[in-house]
Amino acid sequence: MMSSITTNIENKVATITLNRPEKFNSFNREMAFLLQDELDACEKNTDVRAIILVGNGKAFCAGQDLKEVTSPELNPGFKKILEEHYNPIIKRIRSIEKPIIAAVNGVAAGAGANIALACDIVVASEAASFIQAFSKIGLIPDSAGTFFLPRLIGFQKASALMMLGDKVSATDAEKLGMVYKVVSSETFMEEVNNIANNLANMPTKAIGLTKRLLNESMSNDLESQLELESKLQIESAQSEDYAEGVDAFVNKRKPNFKGK
Known part of the structure; x- marks a missing residue:
């Protein structure tokens, strides 16, 4: 039986593929747990220095598999779906101190859209679209959509997209x-891989600390953020990559960062 999540590691880049193409990569309970496991494995694997999250087939992710939640036998209930499926996925995406790229190859709907928006960098194929589909079936946005979307595009636009459930094209999303x-469909994965490979050869320690700073900036005041910048700058300056970067700059050569 084909796994609903596959992972390929090459050149320090882990590509995690949502692999239920016949269901537009919508999540069921098994797939949610498998994604958490793969993210955990990528976090622990020191050979992985960048992560790509992509969908197989025409869709990135259509959100929750509604067949599961409407089945008396299969339905885990919304409490479990949120507390055991989506909330842990979002927390992992934000806490892993490695860059995570959402490669949105097609439609990203509901929780699928919000998982993408929680990633560090979102690259969209020109065939991609985003939709906060929740209001269409009488639900509210979850998977941190109400946290990230207003911060990305502003309160007014986010309110309208969430309440009206409008589909947003890749071009409009940009x-x-x-x-x-946004990248053409023909060169989409080539461009995504170029970005991931670039990130995988950069100073991973500094990128991870930058991610931590961005997370904290969501709730910190200016004084707290400045204090944290000072603390983490000192930490990054003690890294092997900083020493390598300075030496490469002084000697006018290309740095060879090890991610340490």
């Missing part, structure tokens, strides 16, 4: 600031 860039 204009709104939801995604880093």
Whole structure:
């Protein structure tokens, strides 16, 4: 039986693929737990220095598999779905101190859209689209959508998209600031891999600390953020990569960062 999550590691980049193409990569309980396991494995694997999250087939992720929640035998209930499936996934994405790229190859709906927006960098194929589909079936946005989307595009736009459930094209998502860039479908994975390979050869320690700072900036005041910047700058300056970067700069050569 084909696994609903597959992972390939090459050149220090782990590509995690959501692999239920016949269901537009919608989540069931098994897939949610497998994704958590793969994220944990990537965090612990020192050979992995960047992570790509992508969908197999035409969709990135259509959110929750509604067949599961409408089945008396299979339905785990919304409390378990949120507390055991989506909330842990979002927390892992934000806590792993390695860059995570959401490669949105097609539709990203509901929780699928919000998982993508929680990643560090979102690259969208021109065939991609984003939709806060929750209001269409009488639900509220979850998977940290109400946290990240207003911060990305502003309160007014986020309110409208969540209440109206409008579909946002890749081009419009880029204009709104939801995604880093839009790439043609033909060169999509090539561009994603180029970005991931670039990140995998950068100073991973500094990138991880930058991610921690960005997380803390969501709730810190200016004084607290400045204090944390000072603390983490001292930590990054003690890394092997900092010593390598300075030596490479002084000697006018390309740095060879080890991620330490």
